[in-house]
Amino acid sequence: MSSPDYARHRALTALPARAGVGLKPQHYAEIIETSPRIGFFEVHAENYMGAGGPPHRHLERIRARYPLSVHGVGLSIGGDLPLDQVHMARLKRLVDRYAPASFSEHLAWSSHDAVFLNDLLPVPYERQTLNRVCDHIDEVHDVLGRRMLLENPSTYVEFVQNDMSEVEFLSEVVRRTGCGLLLDVNNVFISATNHACDPIAYLDAFPAEHVGEIHLAGFAEETDADGNRLLIDAHGTVVAEIVWTLFEHALGRTGPVATLIEWDNDVPAFPVLMEEARKADRALAKRSVRERLLEAV
Numbered sequence: 172m173s174s175p176d177y178a179r180h181r182a183l184t185a186l187p188a189r190a191g192v193g194l195k196p197q198h199y200a201e202i203i204e205t206s207p208r209i210g211f212f213e214v215h216a217e218n219y220m221g222a223g224g225p226p227h228r229h230l231e232r233i234r235a236r237y238p239l240s241v242h243g244v245g246l247s248i249g250g251d252l253p254l255d256q257v258h259m260a261r262l263k264r265l266v267d268r269y270a271p272a273s274f275s276e277h278l279a280w281s282s283h284d285a286v287f288l289n290d291l292l293p294v295p296y297e298r299q300t301l302n303r304v305c306d307h308i309d310e311v312h313d314v315l316g317r318r319m320l321l322e323n324p325s326t327y328v329e330f331v332q333n334d335m336s337e338v339e340f341l342s343e344v345v346r347r348t349g350c351g352l353l354l355d356v357n358n359v360f361i362s363a364t365n366h367a368c369d370p371i372a373y374l375d376a377f378p379a380e381h382v383g384e385i386h387l388a389g390f391a392e393e394t395d396a397d398g399n400r401l402l403i404d405a406h407g408t409v410v411a412e413i414v415w416t417l418f419e420h421a422l423g424r425t426g427p428v429a430t431l432i433e434w435d436n437d438v439p440a441f442p443v444l445m446e447e448a449r450k451a452d453r454a455l456a457k458r459s460v461r462e463r464l465l466e467a468v
Contacts, residue, residue: 183318183351183383185272186211186238186429188459190451193433198441199229206236207441209448211272213240213431220261234269240384240431241266243276248307248321249294259314266315273384273429275320275353276311278304278341293326296333296340301347308348320351320383325358325404327365337362338376351383354425356418357410357433361390361402370417379424387418387451388433407436410447415454422458430455 189210194202202212212233219226233239245258266274279292294300311319323341335343341352354377363370389408395401410418410432418430432447 188427190448211238216243239271240273241271320353322353325361355386357388385430
């Protein structure tokens with residue numbers, strides 16, 4: 172297996188190959204007062220689309236000290252209608268204001284007509300959807316004037332009309348649009364478990380040379396109507412050990428790359444997030460040492 176193309180990663184994102192965490196309002200003061208040693212912070216774009224107020228005052232101070240990643244949850248890239256131009260304009264103002272090191276969105280849809288759904292819903296992997304997603308990404312690139320990263324989804328059902336795999340779909344999107352990819356390892360495990368697939372095989376097939384950021388998170392476990400195990404992308408607990416194992420496997424393909432700890436529900440005290448980030452940093456450092464040894468041989 173060839174060594175990772177670090178120059179490509181640098182072109183995909185200006186984030187350092189370090190661990191970061193999501194920026195939460197309850198942690199603003201502690202972060203500003205203590206200046207923790209962390210690689211970057213990530214914010215959801217939709218939380219900062221207002222014109223001003225305390226959220227922007229805090230974000231400005233934190234952005235002055237740390238690299239920033241902006242992660243969108245409302246563009247509805249996979250939706251069957253044109254992108255919302257008001258939302259796009261707000262997003263552009265935010266990106267222009269903070270000049271984040273990275274911008275990413277989900278391979279999902281979340282709106283229909285004038286209704287916004289508070290969920291990220293899956294898309295069928297077929298030619299019509301592919302064309303629509305590529306057109307939407309091209310539009311985002313044109314409006315923002317920057318390359319975006321597209322995140323692989325967590326899914327709970329599969330479409331009968333799929334005529335390609337998720338990895339094939341994502342690979343074709345990258346080929347046609349030039350976007351990068353955000354590899355959510357937790358999503359890989361959730362989808363693989365829910366659909367009785369092999370997460371290692373998925374990671375081995377994933378176009379790793381296009382990954383500009385990795386996400387890690389906790390999941391919740393339930394059972395479906397048939398009594399089968401069902402995992403939910405809950406973002407409310409520590410990262411599971413199996414996801415850490417898959418993360419290390421993924422790093423073997425991507426090399427060290429910016430890695431976010433996502434924790435959006437039941438958010439803990441900031442030191443808990445920092446401990447998760449330190450675990451990710453240790454894995455990244457371990458991979459860096461291995462890559463240097465391989466280059467020296």
